[in-house]
Amino acid sequence: MALVKLAGVSKVYKSLKGADYHAVKDFSLDIESGDFFCLLGTSGCGKTTVLNMIAGFEQATSGEIRIAGNTIRGPGVDRGVVFQGDDSLCGWLTALGNIEFGLRMRGMARKERSEKARYYLALVGLQGQENKYPSELSGGMKQRIQIARVLANEPQMLLMDEPFAALDAHTRTEMQTELINIWRATGKTVFFITHDIDEAIVLSTKIGVMHAGPGSKLKGLVDIDLLPEERDRTHDRFVDVYRHVHSLIRDEVAIALKRQALPTGSLQ
Numbered sequence: 001m002a003l004v005k006l007a008g009v010s011k012v013y014k015s016l017k018g019a020d021y022h023a024v025k026d027f028s029l030d031i032e033s034g035d036f037f038c039l040l041g042t043s044g045c046g047k048t049t050v051l052n053m054i055a056g057f058e059q060a061t062s063g064e065i066r067i068a069g070n071t072i073r074g075p076g077v078d079r080g081v082v083f084q085g086d087d088s089l090c091g092w093l094t095a096l097g098n099i100e101f102g103l104r105m106r107g108m109a110r111k112e113r114s115e116k117a118r119y120y121l122a123l124v125g126l127q128g129q130e131n132k133y134p135s136e137l138s139g140g141m142k143q144r145i146q147i148a149r150v151l152a153n154e155p156q157m158l159l160m161d162e163p164f165a166a167l168d169a170h171t172r173t174e175m176q177t178e179l180i181n182i183w184r185a186t187g188k189t190v191f192f193i194t195h196d197i198d199e200a201i202v203l204s205t206k207i208g209v210m211h212a213g214p215g216s217k218l219k220g221l222v223d224i225d226l227l228p229e230e231r232d233r234t235h236d237r238f239v240d241v242y243r244h245v246h247s248l249i250r251d252e253v254a255i256a257l258k259r260q261a262l263p264t265g266s267l268q
């Protein structure tokens with residue numbers, strides 16, 4: 001049984017002027033336990049909308065979303081969300097304090113939560129940085145702390161919305177390697193949004209490509225069965241997968257650009 005199941009999910013937003021905007025329509029997807037699933041699509045096609053519905057931050061207008069067989073009705077400790085950027089770290093808490101925060105809120109004893117926080121701090125490669133404050137950490141370090149903080153709550157699943165988009169190319173590559181190692185070490189199920197086809201191929205076991213919006217759904221699913229040594233941008237098999245994923249997304253980029261060029265009223 002799939003860990004997460006979206007069946008015929010639609011999301012209609014009301015604009016501030018009261019008009020309906022059909023962001024996602026009849027969207028269906030199964031995410032298996034242990035999958036590293038990457039969602040790709042043009043800007044505005046509805047990726048974050050899908051993540052927010054799985055996270056329980058947004059309600060689906062129709063259709064059903066289940067996790068481990070239970071309908072999702074709101075946020076839960078079984079799902080940890082890593083946002084883009086570093087805004088959600090508490091500036092007045094140290095690296096360790098930030099990782100411990102959720103555990104403290106849950107009433108975990110000081111010694112136990114400190115041990116757990118140190119374990120996850122080490123897992124993201126930040127031993128020795130426990131007493132630094134966010135303002136003393138680099139962008140990549142802050143993003144690692146965010147991931148450690150989410151992992152410390154031991155969710156079944158990680159939901160990540162373009163978590164590395166703001167990082168420089170070198171740090172981004174490092175973070176990708178780190179995340180694959182964490183995924184291997186913890187066996188978590190990951191739902192990861194990116195604009196970057198390379199990033200999706202390096203990381204995932206499966207890629208979903210969305211149609212351009214409005215009323216978007218999945219256009220195609222690609223199983224990524226590359227060996228670790230083939231997850232190299234210059235490897236022939238990597239290039240073959242890239243071509244395939246690119247062919248799925250290319251037309252959607254053209255459609256999205258064409259729609260952007262039209263007056264807003266003609267989008268519906």
Ligand SMILES: Nc1ncnc2c1ncn2[C@@H]1O[C@H](COP(=O)(O)OP(=O)(O)OP(=O)(O)O)[C@@H](O)[C@H]1O
Pocket residue numbers: 013014015021023041042043044045046047048049050213
């Ligand atoms: N709260 C909202 N109210 C009204 N419209 C919304 C709301 N949130 C998103 N939308 C619209 O729904 C569509 C999908 O938005 P979403 O943020 O899911 O796209 P996305 O694929 O994540 O885009 P990006 O790649 O730029 O992050 C967009 O057209 C957006 O304007």
Ligand SMILES: [Mg+2]
Pocket residue numbers: 047048049161
């Ligand atoms: Mg988004």
